[in-house]
Amino acid sequence: MKQRARGDGGDGRSEKGTGKSPGKKRWRNQKRMGGKGFSLEAFANAKSGASGYNPALIKKQREFYKNAKFIKKYKTTEKQQNLTSDHIPTASYDKNADETENLQVQSNKKKKKTLSLREEYEKKRAEDEKARIEREAIIQAKKEERAKAETRRKAQKEKMFKKTRSGQPVMKYRIEHLLEGLIESSQK
Template sequence: MKNRTPNEERKGKGIGGPESVNMKTRNQKPNNTRKGLSLEAFAHARSNRSHYNPASIKKQQEFYKNAKYVSKFKKSMKQQGLSSASTPREDEMNKKNKKSQNKAKVSLREMYEKKREEEEKARIEKEAIIQAKKEERDKANARRKATREKMYKKTRTGQPVMKYRIEHLLETIQGSKTHS
């Protein structure tokens, strides 16, 4: 290590060395014109700069100051006997805004109620369809059960009763004749 020059030592350090952090080439001059943040200021800096912004603080102060003056002016106008400090044109605009807000509320309520009614109708129709299908299924099951009982009826000796089986065959034959 003693025989190496400083350039050779730098090459041997690789990516993890402190020189690799600074990616400037030898030909570039360091930028000394700007003053950077101190380490402590950098550590405590936040990405949201609204924490301390003199310009925004000044704007807020100005806004509150103006608001205070406006409220004082309105109070003095009321004391002088005028009903309101605003001009008639402002009153009209306020009334229009209130009316439009009320209309918007009413229209939103109407829309909500209409939507609710439509959903209720759709739900009732679905329930009616489901009920009808259930009734049909029950009737079909009752018919099948009755025919099955008849088809599997037996005599005292254990022989099948042919009367119901022949009736069933006749019905199927007559049904096939009418369909074709």
């Protein structure tokens, strides 16, 4: 800031009256703010610097680790299946015989797998069918209950709204209704 020959900043006020020079004010402001601060260019460069946070990269890494976990699990199960599968040792040293036996063993495995898969599929289908039938039975029972309750309420409503010739309500049905309610509450 340039110092002016006169003590006023153009608005008629003078800094001489405060007892503080302009340099001292600047120094106090810098001290309060924690230093001189960045230039505009340095500030812009500092802001545009690469930070460690990149959501796309984080998502990609997470997916990579997830896939690696699945692959490891698959390989371990594959090893366990190979170790537990029945290997038939052959006494012959003929290569052709070994190859044919290996093919037969592999075809047997495939047949067993397809049979077991089919059995599993049939079993699951039967369970689903059984569950569906049970659900339908429950729904049907609820519908019947609702229908019975609806007819009972309609009959009750007719009785409750019956009138005599003179237009007075018939009290016989209303008293019966109250008594039924009392009996039910005492039984519970």
